[in-house]
């Protein structure tokens with residue numbers, strides 16, 4: 001059973017109708033939304049869920065989703081399989097290395113990617129040298145794309161074969177959830193429920209397994225710039241983020257302070273990415289976030305000098321690569337006195353350009 005937000009974060013989180021309201025000024029509300037009624041409720045229940053999801057994306061850009069339809073047993077299987085993958089010898093992992101932004105598939109060793117914000121991309125090289133992100137990742141894309149093979153460990157051993165099966169099944173579940181979340185956004189923005197279907201049919205998404213290795217506490221004390229993953233926004237439509245229990249994910253409030261997105265069991269953290277913000281003519285927010293050391297070491301860990309490993313799974317959802325993204329109906333026009341803010345862009349071109357800046 002999911003812990004209530006109050007149990008998880010007694011000191012700094014007020015609970016308001018199930019939401020985490022983080023008491024910064026202005027408050028940052030990270031809504032905890034029950035997706036159940038979207039699948040099985042009356043049309044008006046469904047509409048209410050759609051409105052709360054869309055409202056969350058328009059205000060904080062982040063929400064927690066429960067009853068999302070992906071069974072907890074599947075999520076824990078994916079976490080275990082991911083941990084076993086990162087436990088492999090370094091040369092096995094290097095043999096499956098990430099190659100190009102176009103492919104965006106394969107293993108990325110510690111220090112290779114430096115997440116950064118849109119306005120500081122020119123400085124990425126300098127920043128990567130001073131405080132590289134302390135993380136390794138495995139990137140998995142849509143299977144069976146000509147010339148862009150996934151880098152599976154299935155030729156190594158049986159465990160590698162099971163890894164491939166587990167990740168492919170999970171990829172499909174997340175792809176379906178993405179479609180449902182887009183349906184809810186469509187309804188919440190007064191568009192036909194299936195408006196986005198033709199945009200998300202291919203599943204040009206990216207499953208990223210993340211491992212933040214154990215770090216000596218001194219590393220963070222000695223370098224105030226050191227983080228596990230630097231401040232950034234995500235690039236695509238929405239990100240489905242599965243966290244373990246350790247914490248460290250933080251969301252940037254409108255005034256610039258960072259607040260903890262405390263792990264809540266059996267929920268998915270969902271945030272909007274830059275391409276969805278652009279698509280919505282900036283009515284939806286793509287909010288910056290980062291990963292630092294865990295907020296307060298749990299009792300059994302507080303006496304240790306080491307922060308333990310943290311694992312997370314990010315499923316980056318994108319529109320089909322070949323789709324042209326232009327401002328959504330209802331987000332601009334003379335009647336509402338709002339101009340289109342961006343030129344049209346092809347989803348694939350936009351994402352490759354953003355990835356090129358990061359690696």
Ligand SMILES: O=C(O)CCC(=O)C(=O)O
Nearest residue numbers: 210234243249291312314
């Ligand atoms: O590990 C996390 O909790 C967040 C990872 C993330 O934001 C990313 O990879 O874009």
Ligand SMILES: [Fe+2]
Nearest residue numbers: 232233234289
């Ligand atoms: Fe992110």
